[in-house]
Amino acid sequence: MLFPKQVEIIDVSPRDGLQNEPVQVTTEEKKKLILRLQKMGVKRIEATSFVHPKVVPQMADAIEIIQFCHEIEMNFIVLTPNLIALEKAIDFKVPQIAVFVGASETFNMRNIKRTIDESLSECTKIFQKAKENAIFIRAYVSMSFNCPFEGNICFEKVCYVVDHFVANGADEVVIGDTNGQANPRIVYDRFKALKERHPYVVFVAHFHDTNGFAFANIIAALQAGIDKFDSSLAGLGGCPFSPGATGNVSTNGVVQLLEDMNIQTGIEIGAMKDATILTKKMINKLEGRG
Amino acid sequence: MLFPKQVEIIDVSPRDGLQNEPVQVTTEEKKKLILRLQKMGVKRIEATSFVHPKVVPQMADAIEIIQFCHEIEMNFIVLTPNLIALEKAIDFKVPQIAVFVGASETFNMRNIKRTIDESLSECTKIFQKAKENAIFIRAYVSMSFNCPFEGNICFEKVCYVVDHFVANGADEVVIGDTNGQANPRIVYDRFKALKERHPYVVFVAHFHDTNGFAFANIIAALQAGIDKFDSSLAGLGGCPFSPGATGNVSTNGVVQLLEDMNIQTGIEIGAMKDATILTKKMINKLEGRG
Numbered sequence: 001m002l003f004p005k006q007v008e009i010i011d012v013s014p015r016d017g018l019q020n021e022p023v024q025v026t027t028e029e030k031k032k033l034i035l036r037l038q039k040m041g042v043k044r045i046e047a048t049s050f051v052h053p054k055v056v057p058q059m060a061d062a063i064e065i066i067q068f069c070h071e072i073e074m075n076f077i078v079l080t081p082n083l084i085a086l087e088k089a090i091d092f093k094v095p096q097i098a099v100f101v102g103a104s105e106t107f108n109m110r111n112i113k114r115t116i117d118e119s120l121s122e123c124t125k126i127f128q129k130a131k132e133n134a135i136f137i138r139a140y141v142s143m144s145f146n147c148p149f150e151g152n153i154c155f156e157k158v159c160y161v162v163d164h165f166v167a168n169g170a171d172e173v174v175i176g177d178t179n180g181q182a183n184p185r186i187v188y189d190r191f192k193a194l195k196e197r198h199p200y201v202v203f204v205a206h207f208h209d210t211n212g213f214a215f216a217n218i219i220a221a222l223q224a225g226i227d228k229f230d231s232s233l234a235g236l237g238g239c240p241f242s243p244g245a246t247g248n249v250s251t252n253g254v255v256q257l258l259e260d261m262n263i264q265t266g267i268e269i270g271a272m273k274d275a276t277i278l279t280k281k282m283i284n285k286l287e288g289r290g
Numbered sequence: 291m292l293f294p295k296q297v298e299i300i301d302v303s304p305r306d307g308l309q310n311e312p313v314q315v316t317t318e319e320k321k322k323l324i325l326r327l328q329k330m331g332v333k334r335i336e337a338t339s340f341v342h343p344k345v346v347p348q349m350a351d352a353i354e355i356i357q358f359c360h361e362i363e364m365n366f367i368v369l370t371p372n373l374i375a376l377e378k379a380i381d382f383k384v385p386q387i388a389v390f391v392g393a394s395e396t397f398n399m400r401n402i403k404r405t406i407d408e409s410l411s412e413c414t415k416i417f418q419k420a421k422e423n424a425i426f427i428r429a430y431v432s433m434s435f436n437c438p439f440e441g442n443i444c445f446e447k448v449c450y451v452v453d454h455f456v457a458n459g460a461d462e463v464v465i466g467d468t469n470g471q472a473n474p475r476i477v478y479d480r481f482k483a484l485k486e487r488h489p490y491v492v493f494v495a496h497f498h499d500t501n502g503f504a505f506a507n508i509i510a511a512l513q514a515g516i517d518k519f520d521s522s523l524a525g526l527g528g529c530p531f532s533p534g535a536t537g538n539v540s541t542n543g544v545v546q547l548l549e550d551m552n553i554q555t556g557i558e559i560g561a562m563k564d565a566t567i568l569t570k571k572m573i574n575k576l577e578g579r580g
Contacts, residue, residue: 003475
């Protein structure tokens, strides 16, 4: 087995993590969290999203969070599900945007209220405008292995979305095991095949730890040549539209695993432990995950 | 990544699992557990041990458990730490014995009250007599990666014990991450090197899940050609002589992982889930591990 010398950890705690926690976290607490992430050495975070506060009340402070990231010079990603959100992102000088489309039609309809094709068509417009404004585009494929409504998702459906993203110029493509049902064999096979299909595309792995297999899946992804991973402090997160899904793989766990294996993450373990404790306190969860 | 078509799961719940749980389990309950293991398709278990009841009171019913295994025709292993124990094993027609020696001198002194060399010398006598009686010999190397007292254990120390076991005719050698501090890179490297050093020896991997890396370690061991794994229902176990160590990797988790990957274990998932619930009830642990 060959392993890379270093890996990028993209911490998604402030957005994907907190958005899916039942506890409402204040803007001040979020800023504290982002500062801790910066202090421990995280170079890029998913900070917030431009969605309607009625749909996701946790993200109502998006503009304040964006301004804070600019202030502390933290590189960040903002979820922009439509053109209106993108316009805001442009106005507030967001350096990186993210969009997501499910590989499962049912999940897409329930989550985004659009068919896959409708979502992809919106993405075409978003990508074009983002490119005109030199914004980095992160494109997620949700439910890339299994869907709580449709069961196993065939590889062709994943490719359908990935191919569209690539053709329209995504800067990186995130393959998400949104409900945490993947296993190391399928992870290896799919990432390997995706990299063969698109040799010049940057792929990121996004695992949830529903079955406790997330670390094993990371090992498999590393073998397929993946060296960028999403994670959240203390395994924050879940997915309100994905019954039974638990949180993201924990940043603290992934970093410990990789550092134990002499793979550099650039993250300082002591500061990370402090940040993890802070996160658990923030969501009143001193026991359990992560 | 290449994976084997099938894997043997050796369930160590009745001995290594229960011995290290604070709850005293009755002989009747143990028999129920063993029956469940048989029903779910486990072909070999670590049933009990011949140690003094004052040291390990949970194993005082060794003879009754052995007779029960004979009765239901379950293949089983009994821990026999010395020649007196071996004599008993011979008397009660035990098909497979196990011995263990730590790769760490400090652990060995604290656990067995002997130096490594003294332990190995006792093993020489045990192996000889076992072989005269056609008993299968399973030889454990405890603390094969790290030791709670000595820290990292160098590979030479592991080889010192393994080489002795092999030279004296062990039928299988179990490499134990007794305190659960291994990571996939060292697991792969050590198993690969051991298999190159002793191409005809059968190696078994024995992981504890202290850091949540046990499944990832199993993936690495599979890549090194290992296809036999110890585990316990609901992750029973720990090690009273190994501060901070948690239970064995859970049988239910390993089987789910492998079956998801289309690797056959011969274990029936439904019956396994029932056995897992029974086990948790037995030790009053309905939440948590496994």
